[in-house]
Amino acid sequence: xxxxxxxxxxxxxxxxxxxxxxxxxxxxxxxxxxxxxxxxxxxxxxxxxxxxxxxxxxxxxxxxxxxxxxxxxxxxxxxxxxxxxxxxxxxxxxxxxxxxxxxxxxxxxxxxxxxxxxxxxxxxxxxxxxxxxxxxxxxxxxxxxxxxxxxxxxxxxxxxxxxxxxxxxxxxxxxxxxxxxxxxxxxxxxxxxxxxxxxxxxxxxxxxxxxxxxxxxxxxxxxxxxxxxxxxxxxxxxxxxxx
Amino acid sequence: xxxxxxxxxxxxxxxxxxxxxxxxxxxxxxxxxxxxxxxxxxxxxxxxxxxxxxxxxxxxxxxxxxxxxxxxxxxxxxxxxxxxxxxxxxxxxxxxxxxxxxxxxxxxxxxxxxxxxxxxxxxxxxxxxxxxxxxxxxxxxxxxxxxxxxxxxxxxxxxxxxxxxxxxxxxxxxxxxxxxxxxxxxxxxxxxxxxxxxxxxxxxxxxxxxxxxxxxxxxxxxxxxxxxxxxxxxxxxxxxxxx
DNA sequence: AGGTGAGTTCGGCATGCACCGAACTCACGA
DNA sequence: TCGTGAGTTCGGTGCATGCCGAACTCACCT
Numbered sequence: 399x400x401x402x403x404x405x406x407x408x409x410x411x412x413x414x415x416x417x418x419x420x421x422x423x424x425x426x427x428x429x430x431x432x433x434x435x436x437x438x439x440x441x442x443x444x445x446x447x448x449x450x451x452x453x454x455x456x457x458x459x460x461x462x463x464x465x466x467x468x469x470x471x472x473x474x475x476x477x478x479x480x481x482x483x484x485x486x487x488x489x490x491x492x493x494x495x496x497x498x499x500x501x502x503x504x505x506x507x508x509x510x511x512x513x514x515x516x517x518x519x520x521x522x523x524x525x526x527x528x529x530x531x532x533x534x535x536x537x538x539x540x541x542x543x544x545x546x547x548x549x550x551x552x553x554x555x556x557x558x559x560x561x562x563x564x565x566x567x568x569x570x571x572x573x574x575x576x577x578x579x580x581x582x583x584x585x586x587x588x589x590x591x592x593x594x595x596x597x598x599x600x601x602x603x604x605x606x607x608x609x610x611x612x613x614x615x616x617x618x619x620x621x622x623x624x625x626x627x628x629x630x631x632x633x634x635x636x637x638x639x640x641x
Numbered sequence: 642x643x644x645x646x647x648x649x650x651x652x653x654x655x656x657x658x659x660x661x662x663x664x665x666x667x668x669x670x671x672x673x674x675x676x677x678x679x680x681x682x683x684x685x686x687x688x689x690x691x692x693x694x695x696x697x698x699x700x701x702x703x704x705x706x707x708x709x710x711x712x713x714x715x716x717x718x719x720x721x722x723x724x725x726x727x728x729x730x731x732x733x734x735x736x737x738x739x740x741x742x743x744x745x746x747x748x749x750x751x752x753x754x755x756x757x758x759x760x761x762x763x764x765x766x767x768x769x770x771x772x773x774x775x776x777x778x779x780x781x782x783x784x785x786x787x788x789x790x791x792x793x794x795x796x797x798x799x800x801x802x803x804x805x806x807x808x809x810x811x812x813x814x815x816x817x818x819x820x821x822x823x824x825x826x827x828x829x830x831x832x833x834x835x836x837x838x839x840x841x842x843x844x845x846x847x848x849x850x851x852x853x854x855x856x857x858x859x860x861x862x863x864x865x866x867x868x869x870x871x872x873x874x875x876x877x878x879x880x881x882x883x884x
Numbered sequence: 885a886g887g888t889g890a891g892t893t894c895g896g897c898a899t900g901c902a903c904c905g906a907a908c909t910c911a912c913g914a
Numbered sequence: 915t916c917g918t919g920a921g922t923t924c925g926g927t928g929c930a931t932g933c934c935g936a937a938c939t940c941a942c943c944t
Contacts, residue, residue: 404731405724406661413653414932422648432891445933447892458730466890466941480730481648483723487701488647657902675921688903690922709911709920 411456412484416441417449421472421481424459426511426607429469479583482512505608509600512607515587516594520611524590525582527623534582543586554622555596556589654699655727659684660692664715664724667702669754669850672712722826725755748851752843755850758830759837763854767833768825770866777825786829797865798839799832 412418416439423430423438430438436446450470453459460473472478509520516524528534533547543551548558582590594600599615602608611619619625655661659682666673666681673681679689693713696702703716715721752763759767771777776790786794791801825833837843842858845851854862862868 405665405728406656406658408656408727408731409652409654409661410656411652413649413651413656415649416932418649418652433889441932442934443891444893444935448932451892463941468891474730476726476730480723480726483719483726484651485648487717487719487723488651659902676919684902685904686921687905687923691902694922706911711921 408456408458408480411453411458412481414449415439416445417453420446420449420453420470421458421477424470424472425478425481429462429471431467431469435470478512505603505610506606509609509611510607511591511602511609512583514591515583516591516600516609520600520609521582521587523625524619524623527625528582531624534586550622551586551590554590555593556586558586558589651699651701651723654696654701655724657692658682659688660696663689663692663713664696664701667713667715668721668724672705672714674710674712678713721755748846748853749849752852752854753850754834754845754852755826757834758826759834759843759852761852763843763852764825764830766868767862767866770868771825774867777829793865794829794833797833798836799829801829801832 412421419439420435423435432446432450433443435450436443439446439449441449450459450461454461454470457473458477459470462469462471507518509516509518511517512521515521525534528547531546531550532544533550534543543558552558591600594615595602597614597618599612599618600609601612603610655664662682663678666678675689675693676686678693679686682689682692684692693702693704697704697713700716701720702713705712705714750761752759752761754760755764758764768777771790774789774793775787776793777786786801795801834843837858838845840857840861842855842861843852844855846853
């Protein structure tokens with residue numbers, strides 16, 4: 399079977415620390431240059447170059463050239479989805495053994511970007527709320543926005559005009575590794591994140607994937623999506639066990 | 642971040658030909674002994690033993706002892722889902738390059754088992770039909786069976802009594818690597834496959850994951866699920882290019 | 885035209901690990 | 915109690931590949 403060989407190839411690519419670090423860095427959704435990725439993965443530029451070209455050839459990532467830089471990014475939501483699903487299995491690996499929870503992990507658990515949309519308790523809460531008020535239904539192809547949802551989201555400032563172009567990846571559920579629940583990915587998910595950032599409801603924590611809820615965001619999410627009692631930014635439980 | 646290290650570990654485990662072959666063999670849903678897996682992966686028993694114990698330790702597979710045999714199986718649907726999602730990305734890898742399609746691949750494309758449920762054109766067709774007649778809705782936690790669906794499925798001979806025990810994995814969508822559409826996994830998916838086999842509507846092709854539609858099955862699927870014109874067992878297109 | 889900084893290619897090194905054969909344990913049955 | 919067959923442990927071999935420094939290309943700027 400030809401597919402089996404490719405499966406091994408893809409898994410082997412992800413199964414290297416340097417490459418996996420680069421992929422994780424790119425999961426934030428932003429494009430990064432080769433030198434930046436080399437630094438993040440703690441390898442020399444030649445080594446990084448080698449890794450990156452292999453991943454480009456395997457179509458895990460793609461590259462665009464601007465000036466004399468090369469910007470790399472995750473090539474497809476499917477790749478992001480695959481990485482999330484591997485992470486999900488990896489989380490199963492050490493179930494009862496002591497799991498150190500750093501403050502950073504706690505922040506990630508509260509809210510983070512997943513490729514280009516929101517995940518964590520925050521992402522799941524928004525998804526729950528939109529589903530509960532029939533703004534979004536998950537259907538056969540992954541999901542769709544109802545008329546009521548379109549009204550709400552457009553008022554919120556989300557651009558739904560791409561809606562009909564590619565229904566497939568328009569709004570798809572994405573399994574959350576920390577919450578083990580679905581959150582909203584695809585175009586709609588990306589737009590919701592973009593707008594939350596634009597309104598300054600959420601801010602990135604340094605250069606990590608973690609996001610932080612601002613005071614304006616607390617009020618905004620409550621008024622727009624009916625989200626209340628999201629807990630503090632950081633779940634006390636997470637800190638109690640923290641390292 | 643602790644999760645990143647585990648991600649690498651899991652991917653590296655899958656990224657070895659022998660181990661991936663074993664995992665693929667176990668994707669059929671059946672349990673296999675160490676010697677059988679060693680033979681399938683074309684390695685010696687010591688080597689297989691090493692691989693298997695590593696995968697057990699990583700909780701990708703689990704093992705039960707019966708007599709002096711050890712039976713291995715995929716430890717969780719999440720692992721099966723992960724493998725499918727890696728395969729999906731692997732399928733993206735060589736998009737326009739010439740893809741040889743053997744008769745065997747064609748058979749797999751028509752219908753196959755995916756862990757413990759049906760996939761391929763057949764699996765997708767059944768899912769489509771059940772969703773179209775409102776027998777199944779995909780909801781927040783992945784999916785649920787409606788009252789109409791419960792009636793139809795129970796008449797068909799599916800046991801839904803496990804239904805409330807664990808709603809989570811009761812009925813979940815699973816992305817199909819060849820059709821790139823959802824089919825039905827979870828308990829409901831497993832039961833549908835079991836019943837189709839029991840009624841002799843489907844038979845396994847040799848010891849592969851491919852399944853074949855019998856004459857009784859053609860009539861049965863048409864009458865029960867309104868499935869017609871599933872195409873021949875094998876799509877002529879697949880054979881035309883075949884090797 | 886020469887300088888600079890990003891990225892690649894090349895050669896060589898080192899280590900990890902997949903693999904096997906031989907010897908071992910262990911469970912079961914005669 | 916001994917034989918048999920499944921599975922494991924151990925020691926040793928060899929290949930694959932991750933890694934780097936040095937030298938190179940290439941784009942852009944002065």
